[in-house]
Amino acid sequence: AQTVTQSQPEMSVQEAETVTLSCTYDTSESNYYLFWYKQPPSRQMILVIRQEAYKQQNATENRFSVNFQKAAKSFSLKISDSQLGDTAMYFCAFMIPLGAGGTSYGKLTFGQGTILTVHP
Amino acid sequence: EAGVAQSPRYKIIEKRQSVAFWCNPISGHATLYWYQQILGQGPKLLIQFQNNGVVDDSQLPKDRFSAERLKGVDSTLKIQPAKLEDSAVYLCASSLVLGTDTQYFGPGTRLTVL
Numbered sequence: 440a441q442t443v444t445q446s447q448p449e450m451s452v453q454e455a456e457t458v459t460l461s462c463t464y465d466t467s468e469s470n471y472y473l474f475w476y477k478q479p480p481s482r483q484m485i486l487v488i489r490q491e492a493y494k495q496q497n498a499t500e501n502r503f504s505v506n507f508q509k510a511a512k513s514f515s516l517k518i519s520d521s522q523l524g525d526t527a528m529y530f531c532a533f534m535i536p537l538g539a540g541g542t543s544y545g546k547l548t549f550g551q552g553t554i555l556t557v558h559p
Numbered sequence: 560e561a562g563v564a565q566s567p568r569y570k571i572i573e574k575r576q577s578v579a580f581w582c583n584p585i586s587g588h589a590t591l592y593w594y595q596q597i598l599g600q601g602p603k604l605l606i607q608f609q610n611n612g613v614v615d616d617s618q619l620p621k622d623r624f625s626a627e628r629l630k631g632v633d634s635t636l637k638i639q640p641a642k643l644e645d646s647a648v649y650l651c652a653s654s655l656v657l658g659t660d661t662q663y664f665g666p667g668t669r670l671t672v673l
Contacts, residue, residue, distance in 0.1 A: 482666055547594075547662060
């Protein structure tokens, strides 16, 4: 079974600064996807960034980037130039893709989440 | 493009009552997921459908929970009878194809069981 661990229950950062959220996971699979989702207080879960495990290059999306360390099973999210609208719960999630075997493909396994507060 | 729609947004019921949630996925998305999110935790998958067939319902408490997606489009999740521990947000998500595509989430239904 796959597990995802987010060791920081809460983080805070000043507006315009940079913050890094940590995530580690455990799996015996070699092919998988990793995601960071954002859940603002309104509750709508929004995709922030996605990384395929077979890609060595770290994914980036504007101010959001990841540090993917496959051997260490680590997947951290860096938010640059933090904005007030970044305040939310952030979830790290893991998925086994179709074709990897078994019947658990397509299912997202989430971590416990990190509450990020951006202060003005 | 319209997102995943869910209703109702909020529901309060007494324990042992029944409740149903509705989800309409993004148009053209073959795969639909129901997740349960207990306060302070990450979502947990209850059931996933590919068109109108069940792919995985191993985490669905089948003695009280049921779900259907009869025409392969919208879906209903039912709880009968509800327990106090069912208080949670129920999230619906959809993806274009199973197993490789990004999942897009609806706004969720917050259920409170008294």
